[in-house]
Amino acid sequence: MPSLQLWIPFAAATLAFACMPGPAILYMTAQTVALGRRAGLIAAFGVHIGCYVHILAAAIGLTSLIEQAPMLFAAIKLAGAAYLVWLGLSMFMGWASRQAKPPALLPKPCATASSSRSSIRRPPCSS
Template sequence: MSLETWIAFVAASSILLVIPGPTILLVVSYALGQGWRAALPLSIGVALGDFTAMTLSMLGIGALLATSATLFTVLKLLGAAYLIWLGVKLWRAGDEMKVEAVTSPAAAGRMTAHAWLVTALNPKSITFFVAFLPQFLDHKGDFWTQMAVFEATFLTLAFANAFGYGLVASRARRLVRSPRVIRGVNRTGGSLLIGAGLLTATTRAA
């Protein structure tokens, strides 16, 4: 793999990651509710979710999802239902800032699991990696070495991107003090997550 190819991969990945999706909506919503303490476990969950999606793509599951409408639909509906459940939970938080308090390793673990599931249960991510990664592979080079480099690079970028969004949201949290504003933030975030779940549910495989 040439340095130019790696730089092109970094540039393309950075552009794709910075565009907010369901995962970033989750990170922002939780960071607004809990503050900077939520940024780290959520970012770890995002990286693990992307690692799952990339590994499944590498193992050929992405190609299977692209050809099996039933499998794609099942995974898609699971992910959509989870997003909607999280959105309803946030909506019902009302004027409470603490959506999930990071008061123990167990609480941080649950938050990491939320982010991992939202990221990993997106079949579009898996099929996307199937189409995206081959563009940068050198077919004359060692496949596994290249995949290790690409995965490490993408996961580092995904972690940094989610962590950055989380820190920005936690900064904005300081401006959110009144119960009315807090309620509005929770309901807006909840509505966006529910909308993302509905959008995911209506997304077609191709």
């Protein structure tokens, strides 16, 4: 069994990593801040559904099946890469179409709140 001198730094490092937000938390926070509470809840629901898919795959043995079939694993990786390329192109095309709009059609910038108290009572941007 490891000594106490090894357990203390290990516990400190584990605690530090446990307190760090991961990409899922950052995604949910960004959705909530940018689009509101409902969008944040939908993002949280989607993240949890994704976790449950992974848990279900492990529970029924798909993980070991994919591990034993290198061609299947390669196909899944290629499908994932194609999906990421499609997402990137979709985002770029959306950005390009927003850049082509005349200035009159662009959304107006948000007004700044006069005080922190008023920004709590009403949001500085309303759509």
